[in-house]
Amino acid sequence: MDQSDAANTVKLTVIAGGLREPSSTRLLADRLVTAVAAELERLGDHAETAVVELRPLGHPIMDAMLTGFTRDELESAFASVADADGVIAVTPAFNASFSGLFKSFFDVLPEHTLSDMPVLIGATGGTERHSLVLEHALRPMLTYLHAIVSPRAVYAATSDFGLESGSALAERIVAAAADFSRLLHACGPRARRDVIDEDLASMQELLGGTEQGS
Amino acid sequence: MNSAEACGMQFGIFTVGDVTADPTAGTTPTEAERIQATITIARKAEEVGLDVFATGEHHNPPFVPSSPTTLLGYIAGQTERLLLSTATTLITTNDPVKIAEDFSVLQHVSGGRADVMLGRGNTGPVYPWFGQDIRQAVPLTVEHYGLLRRLWREDVVDWEGKLRSSLQGFTLAPRPLDDVPPFVWHAAIRTPDVAELAAHYGDGFFANHIFWPASHTQSMVELYRRRFAHYGHGTPEQAIVGLGGQVFIRQNSQDAVKEFRPYFDNAPVYGHGPSLEDFTALTPLTVGSPAQVIEKTLGFREYAGDYQRQLFLVDHAGLPLTTVLEQLDILGEEVVPVLRKEFAVGRPAEVPPAPTHQSLLDAHRAGEGPLSHDDHSEAR
Numbered sequence: 217m218d219q220s221d222a223a224n225t226v227k228l229t230v231i232a233g234g235l236r237e238p239s240s241t242r243l244l245a246d247r248l249v250t251a252v253a254a255e256l257e258r259l260g261d262h263a264e265t266a267v268v269e270l271r272p273l274g275h276p277i278m279d280a281m282l283t284g285f286t287r288d289e290l291e292s293a294f295a296s297v298a299d300a301d302g303v304i305a306v307t308p309a310f311n312a313s314f315s316g317l318f319k320s321f322f323d324v325l326p327e328h329t330l331s332d333m334p335v336l337i338g339a340t341g342g343t344e345r346h347s348l349v350l351e352h353a354l355r356p357m358l359t360y361l362h363a364i365v366s367p368r369a370v371y372a373a374t375s376d377f378g379l380e381s382g383s384a385l386a387e388r389i390v391a392a393a394a395d396f397s398r399l400l401h402a403c404g405p406r407a408r409r410d411v412i413d414e415d416l417a418s419m420q421e422l423l424g425g426t427e428q429g430s
Numbered sequence: 431m432n433s434a435e436a437c438g439m440q441f442g443i444f445t446v447g448d449v450t451a452d453p454t455a456g457t458t459p460t461e462a463e464r465i466q467a468t469i470t471i472a473r474k475a476e477e478v479g480l481d482v483f484a485t486g487e488h489h490n491p492p493f494v495p496s497s498p499t500t501l502l503g504y505i506a507g508q509t510e511r512l513l514l515s516t517a518t519t520l521i522t523t524n525d526p527v528k529i530a531e532d533f534s535v536l537q538h539v540s541g542g543r544a545d546v547m548l549g550r551g552n553t554g555p556v557y558p559w560f561g562q563d564i565r566q567a568v569p570l571t572v573e574h575y576g577l578l579r580r581l582w583r584e585d586v587v588d589w590e591g592k593l594r595s596s597l598q599g600f601t602l603a604p605r606p607l608d609d610v611p612p613f614v615w616h617a618a619i620r621t622p623d624v625a626e627l628a629a630h631y632g633d634g635f636f637a638n639h640i641f642w643p644a645s646h647t648q649s650m651v652e653l654y655r656r657r658f659a660h661y662g663h664g665t666p667e668q669a670i671v672g673l674g675g676q677v678f679i680r681q682n683s684q685d686a687v688k689e690f691r692p693y694f695d696n697a698p699v700y701g702h703g704p705s706l707e708d709f710t711a712l713t714p715l716t717v718g719s720p721a722q723v724i725e726k727t728l729g730f731r732e733y734a735g736d737y738q739r740q741l742f743l744v745d746h747a748g749l750p751l752t753t754v755l756e757q758l759d760i761l762g763e764e765v766v767p768v769l770r771k772e773f774a775v776g777r778p779a780e781v782p783p784a785p786t787h788q789s790l791l792d793a794h795r796a797g798e799g800p801l802s803h804d805d806h807s808e809a810r
Binding site: 278279282283284285286287288412415416418419420422423 | 568569572620621622623626627630641642643646653699700702703704708709712713
């Protein structure tokens with residue numbers, strides 16, 4: 217890790233799965249980013265943020281699923297996630313799980329993109345009764361993808377955006393952001409995993425068993 | 431192959447061999463009709479002046495070509511100058527001894543008009559039908575291909591590997607025609623390690639091309655060319671590249687779009703996905719006039735470099751035989767002659783022509799080319 221005095225830049229990519237404009241999912245994502253950026257500043261790091269909104273990628277995601285090819289805008293989204301040092305992923309809760317669009321994005325995201333990636337998860341929903349969607353759907357999926365999921369996730373119900381419990385949500389956001397920032401700070405800059413190079417290396421190793429020409 | 435030699439490129443068609451309902455008529459050909467149609471299409475390819483016919487290999491419905499050399503052997507007897515190839519022959523699930531035998535025989539039957547395009551096969555359930563395991567796909571590819579090369583190049587083979595029973599004193603019969611093995615292409619849809627394998631041996635690399643944006647094909651071809659040079663087979667420009675393509679042609683482009691759209695929208699691979707317009711913009715698919723097909727095809731050179739073989743997919747998605755034959759007429763009369771002429775313009779002298787049995791034989795007799803080169807290093 218870089219121990220120089222200059223602030224380390226931490227690249228954060230937000231994956232926002234909200235479907236409506238304005239979206240409470242995006243709202244939660246923005247609040248998480250703001251809180252994480254503030255925590256990182258305190259730790260001497262500097263956050264640089266990119267946002268991947270899934271709604272405009274709906275058709276490209278489905279095309280990728282059906283035909284295997286990725287359009288440029290989806291390819292850029294993949295690159296933004298792959299190049300990040302940390303990811304904040306937020307989805308609306310639909311039918312006791314993440315939204316289908318949110319899941320579909322991860323289904324077409326190239327394998328290994330999230331390996332060793334620190335991820336902060338969040339979800340929104342109509343009532344707080346759906347809050348365990350974070351622990352039962354998002355966390356297992358991201359663990360399966362070999363991400364390092366931050367221990368504290370944030371769920372925001374419609375009522376959390378109201379006046380009475382609003383401060384409780386703010387506290388949860390700050391606490392989750394503090395955990396995640398320490399995780400990011402400890403993990404440091406992340407080297408993007410080059411799967412193509414890994415494939416080639418293993419092919420070269422296999423071919424090494426046979427003598428090449430010249 | 432005279433016409434091909436003029437510009438150094440071969441043009442032809444490749445078929446998946448799918449039995450698909452015609453979405454406009456609701457009729458589905460029988461397997462017998464599809465196989466007979468395939469033979470008619472191959473004969474037509476020769477008649478209209480194309481150079482290559484290549485068949486896929488599939489072992490599950492709705493596909494019919496499970497035994498490519500049987501089909502190609504018959505077509506060899508029905509044609510005189512058409513080059514017969516595959517797209518692809520499964521190097522993983524076919525036994526390399528059987529591949530060596532089948533293609534040796536095909537070489538003799540066709541008088542040196544056979545080559546082979548190897549692929550890995552990505553249909554998991556097929557592997558166990560042939561006693562293999564898809565998790566071993568990459569090691570199987572490397573080991574099987576290493577053996578296949580030796581079977582074609584050495585008179586007596588003692589061989590031991592990890593994934594196939596060993597061979598003691600095995601001699602391939604018949605030997606390859608004129609002791610020159612069929613030229614080998616390695617085909618990939620998106621896996622870069624196939625490019626590495628092709629480069630390692632100095633074989634041809636065929637990019638499927640048709641399901642992916644050009645940038646994918648470009649990066650794989652660049653990798654192959656770079657590694658081809660790295661392994662000492664020549665300059666990057668001397669590497670042997672083939673590309674897939676997909677066309678539907680009518681004199682009037684609106685007519686082409688209107689007629690092809692129902693086939694596109696219901697096609698097994700990409701139907702119900704991206705629109706015809708999106709797919710046309712992003713992939714090599716051209717649906718339009720002969721001039722549009724010519725323009726787009728000539729554009730492939732801009733990102734793949736000067737290359738050797740161009741194969742078009744023209745007979746899938748339930749297109750009726752009469753339509754496919756019309757497509758071949760247009761390709762042969764209006765498209766390919768122009769492509770030959772235009773691709774020849776500005777083609778550097780160092781770019782080799784597409785390999786044929788004759789060119790490999792000439793190189794063999796001159797004591798150069800892949801044969802002597804590999805015998806030296808592999809017979810150890």
